[in-house]
Amino acid sequence: MVGNPLTRNIDFSRPPLDLGAYEATGGYHGLHAIARGLEPADVLDLVKESGLKGRGGAGFPTGLKWSFVPMGEKAPKQKYFVVNADEMEPGTFKDRLLMEGDPHLLLEGMIIASYAIQASKAYIFLRGEYTDSERILRKALAEAYERGYLGRNILDTGFDLDIIMHTSAGRYICGEETALLNALEGKRANPRAKPPFPQVSGLWGKPTIVNNVETICNLPGILAWGIDWYRSLTKGNDHGTKLFGISGKARTPGCWELPLGTPIRELLEVYGGGMRDGLKLKGFLPGGGSTDFMLPEHLDLNLDYDDIAGAGSRLATGTLILLDDKTCPVGMIGNLMTFFSHESCGYCTPCRDGLPWVDEIFREFERGNGTHRDLAILEEHVDYMGPGKTFCALAPGATAPLGSGLRYFREDFERHITEKRCPYKN
Amino acid sequence: MSSMSERLIASTALPADYLNEEEIAEIEHERTLYPDTRAVGLEALKIVQKHRGWVSDESLFAVAEYLGLPVAELEGVATFFNLIYRQPVGRNVILYCKSVSCWIMGCDEVKEKISGELGIDYGETSEDGEFTLIPVPCLGDCDRAPVMMVGPDQHRNLDEKNLGEIFARYRKGRD
Amino acid sequence: MTEKAKVEITIDGVTYEVNAGSNLLQECLTLGMDLPYFCWHPCMGSVGACRQCAVKQYRDAEDSAGLMTMACMTPVQPGARISIEDAEAKAFRAGVIESLMISHPHDCPVCEEGGECHLQDMTLMSGHNYRRYDKKKVTHRNQYLGPFINHEMNRCITCYRCVRFYNEYAGGEDLSAQASHHFTYFGRHRDGTLESEFSGNLVEVCPTGVFTDKVFSENYTRKWDLQTAPSICTGCGVGCNITPGERYGELRRVVNRYHSELNGYFICDRGRFGTGYVNDAARLATPLDGAGNELDAEAAGRQLREIAGNAIGIGSPRAGNEANFALRKLVGEENFHAGYSDAEHACMQLAAELAGDPRFYNPSIREIEQADAVLVLGEDVTNTAPRIALALRQSVHNKALELADGANIPRWQDAAVRELAQQERSPLCIFACGATRLDDVASDRVIDTPSGLVRNAIELAGRLDASAPRTAKSHEALERVAGQLLAARRPLIVAGTSSGNIDLIKAAANIAGALQKRRAVHENHGGTAAPVDLCLLTAEVNSMGLHLHLMTRQENSLGEALRKLSSGETANVIVLENDLYRRAPHAQVDAALDAARKTAVLDLLPNRTTAKADLVLPVTAFSEQQTSYVNYEGRAQLAYQVHRNHGAACPAWQWTGDFEHFRQALLDCAGSVAAFAKLGEVLPDTSNLPSGIKVPRQSERYSGRTAMKANLNVHEPKQAQDPESALAFSMEGIPPRRDATILASSWAPQWNSNQSISKFQDEINGPLRQGHGGTLLLEKKSEGGEFKPVPANGDGGGLELLPAFQIFGSEELSSRSEAIRARMTDAYLAVSPADAERHGLQQGRGVRLSGGGIEAIALTCIRTQMSPGAAALHVGDAEIDYHGLGSQVELAPADAPEGRGLGELIVSDLVRMREER
Numbered sequence A: 001m002v003g004n005p006l007t008r009n010i011d012f013s014r015p016p017l018d019l020g021a022y023e024a025t026g027g028y029h030g031l032h033a034i035a036r037g038l039e040p041a042d043v044l045d046l047v048k049e050s051g052l053k054g055r056g057g058a059g060f061p062t063g064l065k066w067s068f069v070p071m072g073e074k075a076p077k078q079k080y081f082v083v084n085a086d087e088m089e090p091g092t093f094k095d096r097l098l099m100e101g102d103p104h105l106l107l108e109g110m111i112i113a114s115y116a117i118q119a120s121k122a123y124i125f126l127r128g129e130y131t132d133s134e135r136i137l138r139k140a141l142a143e144a145y146e147r148g149y150l151g152r153n154i155l156d157t158g159f160d161l162d163i164i165m166h167t168s169a170g171r172y173i174c175g176e177e178t179a180l181l182n183a184l185e186g187k188r189a190n191p192r193a194k195p196p197f198p199q200v201s202g203l204w205g206k207p208t209i210v211n212n213v214e215t216i217c218n219l220p221g222i223l224a225w226g227i228d229w230y231r232s233l234t235k236g237n238d239h240g241t242k243l244f245g246i247s248g249k250a251r252t253p254g255c256w257e258l259p260l261g262t263p264i265r266e267l268l269e270v271y272g273g274g275m276r277d278g279l280k281l282k283g284f285l286p287g288g289g290s291t292d293f294m295l296p297e298h299l300d301l302n303l304d305y306d307d308i309a310g311a312g313s314r315l316a317t318g319t320l321i322l323l324d325d326k327t328c329p330v331g332m333i334g335n336l337m338t339f340f341s342h343e344s345c346g347y348c349t350p351c352r353d354g355l356p357w358v359d360e361i362f363r364e365f366e367r368g369n370g371t372h373r374d375l376a377i378l379e380e381h382v383d384y385m386g387p388g389k390t391f392c393a394l395a396p397g398a399t400a401p402l403g404s405g406l407r408y409f410r411e412d413f414e415r416h417i418t419e420k421r422c423p424y425k426n
Numbered sequence B: 001m002s003s004m005s006e007r008l009i010a011s012t013a014l015p016a017d018y019l020n021e022e023e024i025a026e027i028e029h030e031r032t033l034y035p036d037t038r039a040v041g042l043e044a045l046k047i048v049q050k051h052r053g054w055v056s057d058e059s060l061f062a063v064a065e066y067l068g069l070p071v072a073e074l075e076g077v078a079t080f081f082n083l084i085y086r087q088p089v090g091r092n093v094i095l096y097c098k099s100v101s102c103w104i105m106g107c108d109e110v111k112e113k114i115s116g117e118l119g120i121d122y123g124e125t126s127e128d129g130e131f132t133l134i135p136v137p138c139l140g141d142c143d144r145a146p147v148m149m150v151g152p153d154q155h156r157n158l159d160e161k162n163l164g165e166i167f168a169r170y171r172k173g174r175d
Numbered sequence C: 001m002t003e004k005a006k007v008e009i010t011i012d013g014v015t016y017e018v019n020a021g022s023n024l025l026q027e028c029l030t031l032g033m034d035l036p037y038f039c040w041h042p043c044m045g046s047v048g049a050c051r052q053c054a055v056k057q058y059r060d061a062e063d064s065a066g067l068m069t070m071a072c073m074t075p076v077q078p079g080a081r082i083s084i085e086d087a088e089a090k091a092f093r094a095g096v097i098e099s100l101m102i103s104h105p106h107d108c109p110v111c112e113e114g115g116e117c118h119l120q121d122m123t124l125m126s127g128h129n130y131r132r133y134d135k136k137k138v139t140h141r142n143q144y145l146g147p148f149i150n151h152e153m154n155r156c157i158t159c160y161r162c163v164r165f166y167n168e169y170a171g172g173e174d175l176s177a178q179a180s181h182h183f184t185y186f187g188r189h190r191d192g193t194l195e196s197e198f199s200g201n202l203v204e205v206c207p208t209g210v211f212t213d214k215v216f217s218e219n220y221t222r223k224w225d226l227q228t229a230p231s232i233c234t235g236c237g238v239g240c241n242i243t244p245g246e247r248y249g250e251l252r253r254v255v256n257r258y259h260s261e262l263n264g265y266f267i268c269d270r271g272r273f274g275t276g277y278v279n280d281a282a283r284l285a286t287p288l289d290g291a292g293n294e295l296d297a298e299a300a301g302r303q304l305r306e307i308a309g310n311a312i313g314i315g316s317p318r319a320g321n322e323a324n325f326a327l328r329k330l331v332g333e334e335n336f337h338a339g340y341s342d343a344e345h346a347c348m349q350l351a352a353e354l355a356g357d358p359r360f361y362n363p364s365i366r367e368i369e370q371a372d373a374v375l376v377l378g379e380d381v382t383n384t385a386p387r388i389a390l391a392l393r394q395s396v397h398n399k400a401l402e403l404a405d406g407a408n409i410p411r412w413q414d415a416a417v418r419e420l421a422q423q424e425r426s427p428l429c430i431f432a433c434g435a436t437r438l439d440d441v442a443s444d445r446v447i448d449t450p451s452g453l454v455r456n457a458i459e460l461a462g463r464l465d466a467s468a469p470r471t472a473k474s475h476e477a478l479e480r481v482a483g484q485l486l487a488a489r490r491p492l493i494v495a496g497t498s499s500g501n502i503d504l505i506k507a508a509a510n511i512a513g514a515l516q517k518r519r520a521v522h523e524n525h526g527g528t529a530a531p532v533d534l535c536l537l538t539a540e541v542n543s544m545g546l547h548l549h550l551m552t553r554q555e556n557s558l559g560e561a562l563r564k565l566s567s568g569e570t571a572n573v574i575v576l577e578n579d580l581y582r583r584a585p586h587a588q589v590d591a592a593l594d595a596a597r598k599t600a601v602l603d604l605l606p607n608r609t610t611a612k613a614d615l616v617l618p619v620t621a622f623s624e625q626q627t628s629y630v631n632y633e634g635r636a637q638l639a640y641q642v643h644r645n646h647g648a649a650c651p652a653w654q655w656t657g658d659f660e661h662f663r664q665a666l667l668d669c670a671g672s673v674a675a676f677a678k679l680g681e682v683l684p685d686t687s688n689l690p691s692g693i694k695v696p697r698q699s700e701r702y703s704g705r706t707a708m709k710a711n712l713n714v715h716e717p718k719q720a721q722d723p724e725s726a727l728a729f730s731m732e733g734i735p736p737r738r739d740a741t742i743l744a745s746s747w748a749p750q751w752n753s754n755q756s757i758s759k760f761q762d763e764i765n766g767p768l769r770q771g772h773g774g775t776l777l778l779e780k781k782s783e784g785g786e787f788k789p790v791p792a793n794g795d796g797g798g799l800e801l802l803p804a805f806q807i808f809g810s811e812e813l814s815s816r817s818e819a820i821r822a823r824m825t826d827a828y829l830a831v832s833p834a835d836a837e838r839h840g841l842q843q844g845r846g847v848r849l850s851g852g853g854i855e856a857i858a859l860t861c862i863r864t865q866m867s868p869g870a871a872a873l874h875v876g877d878a879e880i881d882y883h884g885l886g887s888q889v890e891l892a893p894a895d896a897p898e899g900r901g902l903g904e905l906i907v908s909d910l911v912r913m914r915e916e917r
């Protein structure tokens, strides 16, 4: 049985598989299962049972999300499915790998998802900078149309689907699913209020599902090989495999598909090859720039939604960013704050005006002008921009490394103040 | 829509054929993909930028007029996004990643080297009009940091040594 | 009225009953609590952007931690438990205001918002007083936004209210949010005049000093230093409630005065910026004889009464009821004539007749907003009754609200409702001779000549009711429109008197009548059904009032008056506040005035009619007098004197000498003219004011009173007395508790801005707690029958002439204000491209019109959407003899008159100017 359903076809020493080759390895079996008579509700049930959780960051159960889409006679006829391929979370490089490594896997997943909610139009919201992904996906799309997997009456199911490639004009907030919808509509990408959720009123006011690339790439396997297989993939409480990555000063940074529940230490030491010579791990962000720092003492936890949450952080994108003992934590957090401050959409107050202040304070620390008063202001902002206080999750995301960083690396902040310089710079 | 913006355009006296046939064909294609003209507005700006390098005031007016969208609204959209350039850029745009993983891997030092080599800081265009340097968020190749894009191409594992050779490839006459 | 459903919620330990379906912020404000907010607006709902209204919400009785929630975005749930006072919530709100202020310039001393600034109020309320931010501020470049509005972006707190009002509420297209994060900018795409007719509301919608009143800037005064009184806008027949402010004897500015049934929170730019004429140096200040010699008041009064002995009186639709009544009394009922054109006279009669027809209902603005299918017949509403156009724009939003109800999205969730509905709108069909400023929200348009519109309207009525007369000619939209009107819950037909096309009003009545009949059959198996909304717009502030004075003498038209004078049947004439040359063919006016033995004119500015007078008596401007006006609905409203009279000017009822006090004039009018029987009800209820105590026109903080005139005399002058009203020209007194119509300004402790109005409403957007919104005078009488409109024969060879109205320029007095003049065009004739070509006309060049034996010159204005065969003439302040031209005109090219050109014309379909111009 397949153990690495997401990456089994990926081999960057050659071009990605074309449609024929993809089919030869068992591709589009999920779609054929539909053609053999699976109803949309059956697909929904399978996905619910699989326990698949969203891989875009929030980890929301995918089947449950789909089930909020109004179905049946009274529901709006037009529905949309959107793939969130806007990957811009700092330190995250997993969706690119899937799209460039095995484009048909994503397309098949999209067809399955669109079928489940009976969406006749699906958009790939692709990050504008991902030019290689665009080229590869466009080629795959053409093949799928040619083969009759897209277009009218797919495989005689009576189901129509068009997939449209949309390349983003660029902004991190577009990854937030409701801001993404505004961007797709050609508007300023401010997020929308929830409720109403996109499942009820989404793209152009119609029921819409937004899912992450990796989430969707799980679907073909679930349909082709079933729930039991899917559940057996895991080592922990959550089901399936997940892409995990390492960036920063490991010996062999990279991205690998591993069972959920794999110990963090195994990821770092076996796959990442441990820290580079002469460097020690000081901390790490477990799932991209908007997660709380974890410490070396957490290495024996498993890469599992609950385990990571237990340590006060989030699994989120599953791509670890390593902080070594020769890199300044204040500088690292400051880098993130510049990013978040610049990428704030400007809609709500705490984020729009809070982050630039925070960022300015980091610049002062860098110049050796940081004060205890500044430090207190930073601390206030952690709470001030926290969950529930802002319009969307961008600013709370920013407070994750900020809050945990202030807690774990307090001494480094203090040294900046007392030494009036960055102690990591010589 | 359309009503007031038309008047504004009337006063700019753009030539009727400002948008070329190719641009119009591409814009018309986008129209078939979205149920609403607003969505096409943003796509049209990208199309014009693809052909002309950036979105000038004239281009903005032309798109607004062509699609019947209010100029002010289109300007609001154009200035929101990072990859719509409302100022002229060089022949090659360098999108330089300065997010966290690249930062850890020393992108600031590499950037200094680029600035030295091309004589430009962020937001500037080299004197010969070849390169514009723009910082961008994480380019999604963090395991091969530092990373940048020149035009459509991704360049990974940058260090102070491989830069010269990369830039040489993009200089006029070399491609 | 159905009782609203109530639910109980607990706020800081106290249980209250609140409106179900509402949100926490709105209900807290209704309860009189001080919860700060910015992005929410009572009329525009919630978007949750500013985060200033945060409160703590607890899950249940056990929950003591609670969660922070934005009150404006949280529906009230039965049993909800919240806290405003919770320490964490307070700290968060303090954080928000601190954030908002980090780049604020702190320039209150030089900011024109100071003293009535929502940001100042909220800063205090949220407890922010020390600035900790010591980094670099973000600064912005300001734009030139035209003659009405200043722009000072550095004061912006990014609440998004401006664009939400300007674009989403008012349909403007040239203001937008630009850039992002803390560089977010609100402006035009580049410098230039803000195009919306409602741009002035930005001054009040913006919670700080980004958008301020440029006209006011010229002679700025703090809110607390203005002397104010409740007044009525005299810009058109809607009668919006306003608060003018005076200082040093000058009218300084006008702001909106909340009225729950009429203007709500918004007025148009004519109303706000069109009162500069009051301060005009050319104002008539002393009585003059025919040679221009000054007369003393007593002699002048005597002369007037002498003239009245054998005189016709010509009333005025821009003068109040008491002035018209006084003149009527002076010359006798049988000698009192209309002061509007004969065509308008006929339309007014019909309009009033329809108002008395129980099959129809003339809706208030609030009710117009509730229409879910609208038909506009031949009225360019944005230019003739602008505030109603704004209301029609809201009516199309009803479809979105309906969809929201279906999707369980609360109506106040403004952005969510708009995102759900996208382009879906309630139907709005416009019958017009060309493009209008409501076209962007119109579902259908029928463009034709004036006579063609009548034919189409007859046809539409026929489709609604087989027994109505019909013709063969029709338009493809009619079937659809008929269906929409029949399907609507609350359909609305809008027509008006402005273009003097009585057949269109008849057709409108037939349409509404047919609808009512069909609804009666449908709803009630042939019984009676609710009346159908038929909104008939009247042209001027008191057109309806003038009509009521003429009710029993319908034959007393202006034409008849002129005839009596020319024929010598009557010797003298007294003209009340009227330039007759705007009302009738010039030759007729000349003949009448030349034949008259004596002509007396009462007016406030010199004009062509005063130039011919043997006696000119200066009268007070709207802000210098107390008077009542009757609006299009038949609603009588009282306007108060704001400041002293100009020179020797006094109200017309004083000149006639019959009354000593205003009250007498008003009550005598009510007692002797049947139509005004209820007029006495407009007088305020002052029963709670202890005898002798009045309502102050000046705020408690009014400064410099003793020093104001010190350059003239160091002794403090005695305060002017006001024996005529319940208001005092001083700071002493108490605010009204029984009657909102004497609320001189809206202010409450901690609430210096106009947002204080919520403290006076019985609930948000509801009537003012003190009550009284004017008195509806028109009574329902008996049902009328069908009319037989006869479309004019449009085949005379020439083009059918109709008037083109402009919000800036068509109204007589406002177009004599400097600010409005900056937005005016020259006289122009709008024609279709085909007609322009046929007559060799070029855009912006001259055109010679001939008809009725006379000629006139105007600028050519070629509009792509004009109906061929129609020619719309905008007269503006040019001395064009519109009424002399007749109904058909021939055109020929001519030299363009030197002047303002067409530059300020804002229409959607102007054909591009030729390059060489």
Ligand SMILES: Cc1cc2nc3c(=O)[nH]c(=O)nc-3n(C[C@H](O)[C@H](O)[C@H](O)COP(=O)(O)O)c2cc1C
Residues within 6 Å of the ligand: A053, A054, A055, A056, A057, A058, A059, A060, A062, A065, A084, A085, A086, A087, A088, A089, A172, A173, A174, A175, A176, A177, A178, A210, A211, A212, A213, A215, A216, A392, A393, A394, A397
């Ligand atoms: C500021 C912000 C940025 C986000 N960026 C992304 C992104 O780039 N890609 C992504 O899939 N989800 C992103 N998300 C999460 C999405 O909002 C959404 O939860 C996700 O696309 C849902 O897909 P899933 O259920 O498959 O995880 C972002 C969220 C926030 C608040």
Ligand code: SF4
Residues within 6 Å of the ligand: A173, A190, A191, A343, A344, A345, A346, A347, A348, A349, A351, A352, A390, A391, A392, A393, A394, A395, A396
């Ligand atoms: S937290 Fe607020 S300002 Fe920040 S991105 Fe979200 S909505 Fe925009």
Ligand code: FES
Residues within 6 Å of the ligand: C025, C036, C037, C038, C039, C040, C047, C048, C049, C050, C051, C052, C053, C054, C070, C071, C072, C073
């Ligand atoms: S008023 Fe509630 S968030 Fe602005």
